[in-house]
Amino acid sequence: MSIHIFFDLDHTLWDFDANSKSTLVELADEYFQKKGISLEEFYPIYKEINATLWKRWSLNDIDQATLRVSRFSLTLEALKKPDQALAEELSFQYLNRSPKKTQLMPGAIEILDYLSPKYPLHLITNGFKDAAEAKLKSTPLGNYFKEVIVSEVFGVQKPHPSIFQHALEQAGTSAEWAWMIGDNLDADVRGPIKAGWKAIYFNHFQQPKPADVPMEIHHLLELKNFF
Numbered sequence: 001m002s003i004h005i006f007f008d009l010d011h012t013l014w015d016f017d018a019n020s021k022s023t024l025v026e027l028a029d030e031y032f033q034k035k036g037i038s039l040e041e042f043y044p045i046y047k048e049i050n051a052t053l054w055k056r057w058s059l060n061d062i063d064q065a066t067l068r069v070s071r072f073s074l075t076l077e078a079l080k081k082p083d084q085a086l087a088e089e090l091s092f093q094y095l096n097r098s099p100k101k102t103q104l105m106p107g108a109i110e111i112l113d114y115l116s117p118k119y120p121l122h123l124i125t126n127g128f129k130d131a132a133e134a135k136l137k138s139t140p141l142g143n144y145f146k147e148v149i150v151s152e153v154f155g156v157q158k159p160h161p162s163i164f165q166h167a168l169e170q171a172g173t174s175a176e177w178a179w180m181i182g183d184n185l186d187a188d189v190r191g192p193i194k195a196g197w198k199a200i201y202f203n204h205f206q207q208p209k210p211a212d213v214p215m216e217i218h219h220l221l222e223l224k225n226f227f
């Protein structure tokens with residue numbers, strides 16, 4: 001038996017913040033600066049609203065379509081420039097462009113090149129199938145993973161134990177051989193540990209490490225110390 005390593009995608013390998021920001025820079029240029037809204041005003045409000053809506057989506061409080069448009073309509077409302085048609089256009093453009101952006105977290109490809117000859121690598125991502133597929137297709141990430149588990153397809157998100165059980169079955173391994181690496185304390189660290197896995201917290205922003213988190217890295221290349 002071999003160790004199987006499961007990676008998170010967004011904010012762990014695919015640089016969500018950089019890719020999202022560069023998409024919004026384009027959209028500001030093309031769509032909302034002419035309405036008198038600067039990216040500097042737009043971005044912090046959008047980021048906060050988007051995070052709140054993702055949390056609500058993960059609790060099944062809103063659906064995917066609502067999440068995707070409301071983050072723009074609510075941001076425009078907060079800026080006192082409500083415009084539903086513009087929100088829908090921004091949503092369409094964002095979804096079309098952002099997953100095709102290619103910025104990865106520092107060291108992502110180097111560490112995958114290091115790990116992939118030694119261990120089977122897999123991906124478990126909370127999110128949407130179309131976006132995950134575009135991210136894997138637009139970057140070299142698509143070359144490294146045997147199993148790609150997308151929460152939208154499976155129907156349940158990390159940290160629910162059933163998605164980890166499903167991932168083990170797909171990979172053909174068992175919890176004692178499974179390691180998860182990701183940036184989200186609940187989804188990628190506490191969830192897998194509860195399921196009997198080992199987990200490494202990717203603490204990219206160098207937050208204080210909670211006492212219940214056994215292992216962390218600040219940079220992906222530090223994984224070489226573990227594997």
Ligand SMILES: [Mg+2]
Nearest residue numbers: 008010011183
């Ligand atoms: Mg993540």
